[in-house]
Amino acid sequence: MTTGYDAMSMEAIAARAGVGKQTIYRWWPSKAALVLDVWVDATSPDARMPDTGDLAADLKTQLSCVVGRLSEPLLGSNFLSVVADSQRDERLATALSDTLFAPRIADCKHRLRTGQAAGQLRKDIDLDTVIDLLYGAIHYRLLFRLGHPDRALTDALVDAALSGVAPRPRRAGAPVQRSGATR
Amino acid sequence: MTTGYDAMSMEAIAARAGVGKQTIYRWWPSKAALVLDVWVDATSPDARMPDTGDLAADLKTQLSCVVGRLSEPLLGSNFLSVVADSQRDERLATALSDTLFAPRIADCKHRLRTGQAAGQLRKDIDLDTVIDLLYGAIHYRLLFRLGHPDRALTDALVDAALSGVAPRPRRAGAPVQRSGATR
Numbered sequence: 146m147t148t149g150y151d152a153m154s155m156e157a158i159a160a161r162a163g164v165g166k167q168t169i170y171r172w173w174p175s176k177a178a179l180v181l182d183v184w185v186d187a188t189s190p191d192a193r194m195p196d197t198g199d200l201a202a203d204l205k206t207q208l209s210c211v212v213g214r215l216s217e218p219l220l221g222s223n224f225l226s227v228v229a230d231s232q233r234d235e236r237l238a239t240a241l242s243d244t245l246f247a248p249r250i251a252d253c254k255h256r257l258r259t260g261q262a263a264g265q266l267r268k269d270i271d272l273d274t275v276i277d278l279l280y281g282a283i284h285y286r287l288l289f290r291l292g293h294p295d296r297a298l299t300d301a302l303v304d305a306a307l308s309g310v311a312p313r314p315r316r317a318g319a320p321v322q323r324s325g326a327t328r
Numbered sequence: 329m330t331t332g333y334d335a336m337s338m339e340a341i342a343a344r345a346g347v348g349k350q351t352i353y354r355w356w357p358s359k360a361a362l363v364l365d366v367w368v369d370a371t372s373p374d375a376r377m378p379d380t381g382d383l384a385a386d387l388k389t390q391l392s393c394v395v396g397r398l399s400e401p402l403l404g405s406n407f408l409s410v411v412a413d414s415q416r417d418e419r420l421a422t423a424l425s426d427t428l429f430a431p432r433i434a435d436c437k438h439r440l441r442t443g444q445a446a447g448q449l450r451k452d453i454d455l456d457t458v459i460d461l462l463y464g465a466i467h468y469r470l471l472f473r474l475g476h477p478d479r480a481l482t483d484a485l486v487d488a489a490l491s492g493v494a495p496r497p498r499r500a501g502a503p504v505q506r507s508g509a510t511r
Contacts, residue, residue: 151416201494228471229415232408233334238473246472270493273475274465274484278493281468282460288411288471289429290421291460301457309492310453310461311384 149219150180150226177230177237180223185244188214194253200260201303204279207253208299212283216293228288250276278306332402333363333409360413360420363406368427371397377436383443384486387462390436391482395466399476411471433459461489 155176159166173179191210195203215221231238250273257272266275282302286294338359342349356362374393378386398404414421433456440455449458465485469477 225415229412232412232471242473246474250474264495266493267495270488271484274481274488275493277465277468277474277481277485278461278489281464281466282457283464284471285460285464285467288415288467290425291429291433292456298457298460301454302460305453305457306461306489307492307494309490309496310449310458311490311492312447312450313492313496 150176150223153180155179174236175230175234177227177234178240181227181237181240181244184220184223184227187220192249192252194256196256196259198263200256200263200265201307203256203260204303205296205300208279208283208303209296211280212294212296212299215283215287221287225288253280275306279303333359333406336363338362357419358413358417360410360417361423364410364420364423364427367403367406367410370403375432375435377439379439379442381446383439383446383448384490386439386443387486388479388483391462391466391486392479394463395477395479395482398466398470404470408471436463458489462486 153176155166155169158176158179159169162169169179173182191214194207197203215224227237227241231241253276254272257266257275260266261268261270261272266272279302283294283299286292286298292298336359338349338352341359341362342352345352352362356365374397377390380386398407410420410424414424436459437455440449440458443449444451444453444455449455462485466477466482469475469481475481
């Protein structure tokens, strides 16, 4: 996958593979569906959530890895092109969900569950909410060009989601913070 | 704006307005740019962040309002169509950012700053991070068809972002929670 999405044609792909265009269309209903499959294959080796026992560190590693892949020009723009096409192509939207999001969300939830069992996540928190907050944030930045996320941002997102953005109640014996939060 | 995005043509819009197609193109470089302007106008009256003094309640009201507008079939699908087109149209991406995201993010940050001054947000938290977590989550759900957000979800997102998804340190004098978090 070295050609940009817009310059790529199903004819050229078929020619390169030494097969007829009909053979390509038998497997992939559209260029976007084919690009999606190649994309999922290319990024799968790095996509697994690590488990070092430290949930915050693992989430930071994983988010930074996702952002890193999406920062590669070809991988990034192919992803955005598939997302764009999926807004008006229900079959592609389903493929995107089934082949990319569903398995990666399931893998992430498995790690969150381990973290929850280890007391690193609240017992009453819905795991989908954790995923929405963190993965939502990086995709929001990318899709709406709100500043490309970097490692500092993904670390800050994990810290904010874990600790909360509201002031924490005082710990027993901790000194009173000199901030508006305690006024 | 009662016709769906794909069925709409610049010719039909010009005819309806009683002007030539060139007049329309003088103001909007593309159909998506025109739809974006109409969209921003249609949703602006409800878009302001309320300020009742209770930041959590105001964020819940505002997120639920955004989700409500994006749940309207025509407004929702027109938004997704503009987002889709903006992935390959830099000029449209800039217009989306300048006319929609920048002013609404500025308005939201103004309210977050008031909340921060009132001690309802940590002093050390970056306001963009709060916006990324909350607004990222709802757009992530919508764009990737991960289950349409409803009021219960937006409330849960605000509670999770404010309180944090990790267990909170025990408050002075509070009873010990009977959960893995304290083991």
